[in-house]
Amino acid sequence: MFTIKGKTTDWEVVIGLETHIEVLSKSKLFSGASADYNPSVSPNTQVSMVDVAMPGMLPVLNEYCVEQAIRMGLGLNAEISRRSRFARKQYFYPDLPQGYQISQPAEEPPIVGRGWVEIIGDDGQHKKILIERAHLEQDAGKLKHDVHPTKSFADYNRTGVALLEIVTYLDTKNPDNNSYITSPDEAERYLREIREIARALGVSKANMEEGSMRADVNVSVRPVGDKNFRTRTETKNMVSFKFIKNAIEYEARRQIEIYENGGKVSQDTMRYNQSEGTTSVMRSKEDALDYRYFPDPDLLPLEISEETIEKIRKTLPELPAATRERFIKMGLNEYDAARLTETTDISKWFDAAVDGKTERAKPIANWMISELFAHPENWDIKNAVDASEQGTARIITPENLAELVDMISASEINGKQAKEIFIKMLDGEQGTPKEIADRFGMKQITDTGAIEKAVDEIIAANPSQVEQYKSGKTGLLGFFVGGVMKATSGKANPAVVNEMIRKKLA
Ligand code: ADP
Ligand code: MG
Numbered sequence: 097m098f099t100i101k102g103k104t105t106d107w108e109v110v111i112g113l114e115t116h117i118e119v120l121s122k123s124k125l126f127s128g129a130s131a132d133y134n135p136s137v138s139p140n141t142q143v144s145m146v147d148v149a150m151p152g153m154l155p156v157l158n159e160y161c162v163e164q165a166i167r168m169g170l171g172l173n174a175e176i177s178r179r180s181r182f183a184r185k186q187y188f189y190p191d192l193p194q195g196y197q198i199s200q201p202a203e204e205p206p207i208v209g210r211g212w213v214e215i216i217g218d219d220g221q222h223k224k225i226l227i228e229r230a231h232l233e234q235d236a237g238k239l240k241h242d243v244h245p246t247k248s249f250a251d252y253n254r255t256g257v258a259l260l261e262i263v264t265y266l267d268t269k270n271p272d273n274n275s276y277i278t279s280p281d282e283a284e285r286y287l288r289e290i291r292e293i294a295r296a297l298g299v300s301k302a303n304m305e306e307g308s309m310r311a312d313v314n315v316s317v318r319p320v321g322d323k324n325f326r327t328r329t330e331t332k333n334m335v336s337f338k339f340i341k342n343a344i345e346y347e348a349r350r351q352i353e354i355y356e357n358g359g360k361v362s363q364d365t366m367r368y369n370q371s372e373g374t375t376s377v378m379r380s381k382e383d384a385l386d387y388r389y390f391p392d393p394d395l396l397p398l399e400i401s402e403e404t405i406e407k408i409r410k411t412l413p414e415l416p417a418a419t420r421e422r423f424i425k426m427g428l429n430e431y432d433a434a435r436l437t438e439t440t441d442i443s444k445w446f447d448a449a450v451d452g453k454t455e456r457a458k459p460i461a462n463w464m465i466s467e468l469f470a471h472p473e474n475w476d477i478k479n480a481v482d483a484s485e486q487g488t489a490r491i492i493t494p495e496n497l498a499e500l501v502d503m504i505s506a507s508e509i510n511g512k513q514a515k516e517i518f519i520k521m522l523d524g525e526q527g528t529p530k531e532i533a534d535r536f537g538m539k540q541i542t543d544t545g546a547i548e549k550a551v552d553e554i555i556a557a558n559p560s561q562v563e564q565y566k567s568g569k570t571g572l573l574g575f576f577v578g579g580v581m582k583a584t585s586g587k588a589n590p591a592v593v594n595e596m597i598r599k600k601l602a
Contacts, residue, residue, distance in 0.1 A: 098279030102352050105319045109348045111277040112314035115262045117300040119164045125258035126155030133253035147256040149194040154394050161258040164299045165207050165232050166408050171293045172227050174211025176405050182395045185387045191237035191250050199233035201389050206231030214417045215285040216434050225286050226275040228265035235259045271323040280341035292416045296440050304335045315347045331366040343368045347375050419443050426457040435465050448494035459501045492521050500529040512586050513538045541587045551596050554579040
């Protein structure tokens with residue numbers, strides 16, 4: 097359990113995340129303007145009359161965005177509401193000309209209801225993180241304050257693009273239900289899981305660096321063992337895993353200090369200051385009441401038929417949790433399975449290398465986790481997959497690793513030689529592992545005659561070690577094996593060498 101030591105007691109942390117993912121769609125949630133606002137697009141070129149709230153313009157709900165929300169809801173194992181509504185959430189914001197955001201009412205079931213996401217908890221066990229709801233809403237535009245010394249500019253390209261806000265659930269009535277996030281690491285694992293589900297489903301790019309995934313982070317603390325939840329703060333608009341983890345820890349320590357000095361935490365909305373790694377109060381918390389939500393009179397209630405839900409359910413691809421389970425059935429342990437499903441690109445790469453041959457699964461996993469992951473600088477899995485798909489670049493492909501692993505299990509090369517071939521490939525050596533092995537004369541000696549000759553020589557040359565071994569110093573086995581490996585330039589099959597020395601000295 098993640099705890100923070102205080103002056104008189106240990107504290108635990110309670111975390112709730114509100115994650116916004118931007119819905120992948122050609123057009124915006126309520127208008128036909130393009131939803132692709134990437135930075136190369138000139139400002140204010142993808143804006144319709146609806147987006148800038150020209151008088152008399154009416155929003156029209158984009159059916160595809162609704163389907164995307166349903167798809168994500170199913171990926172979150174959630175109930176899909178057969179009927180939900182859109183509401184106006186009033187506030188003034190210069191990059192949202194309507195003067196309100198069209199969202200879904202806080203007090204009504206939104207399009208996606210209760211669900212859950214599975215992560216690996218800090219104790220290494222599976223943990224369900226409960227989802228309270230996910231609702232569709234409009235994104236705002238962007239203000240630019242750094243273009244001109246005295247003027248600010250507004251770019252409305254992003255205004256009205258569909259967002260899906262996914263909110264984690266805290267069961268305040270049942271404090272023994274611990275299906276919520278309780279550490280910075282779990283927060284990161286949860287967000288990564290959301291990201292991979294969204295990507296696998298094609299619902300969102302869910303890319304924090306590009307802003308297509310952002311999170312509001314709710315944090316409270318309580319003494320370990322205390323059942324009551326205390327007041328939380330909400331840190332807005334976080335866009336990096338690292339900052340989120342820092343902010344949680346900083347905010348938890350700040351609250352602990354307040355309690356330990358006899359104070360009370362107030363329910364504030366915070367901002368995170370990246371350069372200092374601190375949080376500070378932005379405004380005191382506003383209630384749903386302050387926004388004066390009311391059903392948008394321009395939009396009909398959203399009704400979704402059972403058939404529509406079932407039709408979409410049938411098109412869902414395999415999601416990370418199912419992939420993990422499949423990998424475990426192939427013989428991997430929980431840890432391997434978790435590492436190899438960190439991103440869909442990694443699991444695709446692994447699947448391509450195993451290529452249905454289950455006996456390869458464990459060795460491929462070992463190579464990927466201990467070698468491939470250790471070389472991010474010359475081995476970006478994403479590029480490797482792309483490159484092998486395009487048939488370009490000298491990069492280690494799934495086929496290359498599969499061939500290497502097969503050569504070891506066929507005793508054509510030993511582990512040491514495999515490692516050498518691997519390093520040569522990383523260094524840019526062209527050709528398949530087989531070709532490289534041939535080129536450098538790396539062939540394992542499995543011919544027992546040749547091995548026996550080397551074994552006999554090493555035994556004859558070291559009578560005193562033989563004496564010691566026979567009188568019980570069996571640790572010297574390695575000395576003899578090493579000698580034989582050296583004599584054969586590392587080409588002998590170590591298993592055969594071991595076996596033979598043991599027999600001869602028995
Ligand atoms: P709001 O509507 O004010 O944003 P919600 O009730 O929807 O608030 O909660 C927002 C998030 O804060 C949810 O993920 C919820 O689980 C979380 N949360 C609520 N109470 C606490 C608390 N005491 N400590 C930590 N997180 C909390
Ligand atoms: Mg909120």
